[in-house]
Amino acid sequence: MTAIFEWTPDARELADLELLLSGAFHPLTGFLGDADAHSVLERGTLADGTPWPDPVLLHLPADHPAQAGDRITLLDPEGAALGVLTVTERGPHGVAGPVEGGSGGPEHGPFARLRRPPAEVRKELAESPVLAVTMRGPLDATVLAEITATAAELSATVLLLPLAYGEAGPAVVRAALAARDRLPAGTSVVAVPLAPREPAAIDLELREHVADAYGASEHLAAPDPIAIPGPPHRRGLVVFFTGLSGSGKSTIARGLHDVLLERGSRTVTYLDGDVVRRLLSAGLTFSKADRDANIRRIGFVAAEVARHGGLAICAPIAPYAATRAEVREMVESVGADFLLVHVATPLAECERRDRKGLYAKARAGLIPEFTGVSDPYEEPDDADLTIDTTGMPIDRAVSRVADLLTSGGWIR
Numbered sequence: 001m002t003a004i005f006e007w008t009p010d011a012r013e014l015a016d017l018e019l020l021l022s023g024a025f026h027p028l029t030g031f032l033g034d035a036d037a038h039s040v041l042e043r044g045t046l047a048d049g050t051p052w053p054d055p056v057l058l059h060l061p062a063d064h065p066a067q068a069g070d071r072i073t074l075l076d077p078e079g080a081a082l083g084v085l086t087v088t089e090r091g092p093h094g095v096a097g098p099v100e101g102g103s104g105g106p107e108h109g110p111f112a113r114l115r116r117p118p119a120e121v122r123k124e125l126a127e128s129p130v131l132a133v134t135m136r137g138p139l140d141a142t143v144l145a146e147i148t149a150t151a152a153e154l155s156a157t158v159l160l161l162p163l164a165y166g167e168a169g170p171a172v173v174r175a176a177l178a179a180r181d182r183l184p185a186g187t188s189v190v191a192v193p194l195a196p197r198e199p200a201a202i203d204l205e206l207r208e209h210v211a212d213a214y215g216a217s218e219h220l221a222a223p224d225p226i227a228i229p230g231p232p233h234r235r236g237l238v239v240f241f242t243g244l245s246g247s248g249k250s251t252i253a254r255g256l257h258d259v260l261l262e263r264g265s266r267t268v269t270y271l272d273g274d275v276v277r278r279l280l281s282a283g284l285t286f287s288k289a290d291r292d293a294n295i296r297r298i299g300f301v302a303a304e305v306a307r308h309g310g311l312a313i314c315a316p317i318a319p320y321a322a323t324r325a326e327v328r329e330m331v332e333s334v335g336a337d338f339l340l341v342h343v344a345t346p347l348a349e350c351e352r353r354d355r356k357g358l359y360a361k362a363r364a365g366l367i368p369e370f371t372g373v374s375d376p377y378e379e380p381d382d383a384d385l386t387i388d389t390t391g392m393p394i395d396r397a398v399s400r401v402a403d404l405l406t407s408g409g410w411i412r
């Protein structure tokens with residue numbers, strides 16, 4: 001019997017889904033199966049010989065029950081259904097099959113009205129040749145002059161295709177709208193959520209395919225802008241302390257918070273552990289699932305602070321390496337920096353301090369799943385700074401973190 005599931009693909013897969021549904025990935029009509037994916041990687045063609053540069057895949061966890069014949073409704077992160085996949089093949093890491101969507105294009109997201117399907121654009125521009133320009137950043141005067149000259153030579157209409165994906169997406173569309181005003185009358189702008197591919201040659205080939213789908217007689221891939229990230233003192237930063245209970249995380253975090261407030265050069269948010277457990281994570285226990293949920297929530301808030309250039313300090317135990325890595329990824333994906341500070345005070349010293357008497361209770365079996373006693377702590381191997389506070393004055397521990405921020409240019 002056919003089962004119906006719901007699944008939220010990641011941002012890159014959702015972007016690919018939109019291109020599959022709109023026809024921009026023509027002749028593809030769905031996510032690729034094993035034979036096609038292998039053939040693309042080995043020969044640059046689908047299994048039937050049709051040229052195609054990049055495997056377009058949909059990941060599904062190994063323990064997801066979907067099988068061939070089932071249908072999966074694909075949702076965006078807010079829960080809106082974008083399309084339905086009919087599963088034709090189920091591999092250990094993914095799922096393949098054709099996708100179908102509603103008739104209209106995307107209804108929301110920045111510049112939704114500019115994300116138009118190829119068939120509609122082709123019809124509108126059918127009168128003359130089309131010079132399609134794919135772009136991932138602003139066009140400088142030289143490129144604008146080249147586009148104008150080529151369009152004149154071919155008597156072509158210019159179609160700017162800003163490849164709007166991820167955080168930088170809206171800025172690329174704004175760059176295209178600004179460029180339109182400096183190009184011949186009749187230039188159109190259509191936003192295309194094409195995520196970049198590696199290596200550059202594959203990316204270029206895929207851009208050619210998308211430009212073709214939009215009816216290009218000629219395609220010009222505008223040079224990628226040189227990414228110059230802002231200086232560290234203007235970039236968002238998350239300082240994430242991890243370590244056993246009683247290791248000194250909150251004490252050092254509070255000290256760092258004070259140092260930053262005294263310098264006054266950055267806006268700082270301290271996500272205090274107790275406040276987090278009382279408000280953001282109220283009701284959560286210390287099971288693995290609940291600890292992970294707690295850390296993801298902290299990571300989400302910290303990444304939002306950092307997205308807008310703020311500095312967030314967090315100090316949970318965060319015992320699991322994979323969850324800490326998820327937070328690093330969340331923060332870095334908004335263009336901010338992430339520093340992991342491992343407060344590596346040994347268990348024996350934390351237990352000797354036993355500030356809240358919790359270790360004694362844990363040893364007596366009164367607190368189950370207590371980190372270090374009856375629950376795991378995975379030591380980081382990716383810490384940016386490690387501090388064992390045994391015998392160390394508090395000021396000294398705080399200075400070590402403040403010095404790291406100064407030497408990296410995050411504070412001045």
Ligand SMILES: Nc1ncnc2c1ncn2[C@@H]1O[C@H](COP(=O)(O)OS(=O)(=O)O)[C@@H](OP(=O)(O)O)[C@H]1O
Pocket residue numbers: 244245246250273277286290291292294295315316317318319356358367368369370371375
């Ligand atoms: N079972 C168990 N294990 C560990 N810790 C426990 C437990 N039960 C209560 N507490 C108290 O909760 C504080 C740790 O909460 P966190 O939110 O930092 O933990 S976690 O990151 O979600 O694992 C921790 O506070 P800190 O001493 O500030 O680290 C403990 O006081």
Ligand SMILES: Nc1ncnc2c1ncn2[C@@H]1O[C@H](COP(=O)(O)OP(=O)(O)O)[C@@H](O)[C@H]1O
Pocket residue numbers: 243244245246247248249250251252315343353355389390391392393394395397
């Ligand atoms: N160098 C140091 N850095 C941080 N805390 C220290 C240091 N030396 C001693 N301590 C003491 O260790 C305890 C750490 O407790 P706390 O900061 O609440 O730890 P955690 O937040 O990791 O549970 C405090 O009582 C603090 O005074």
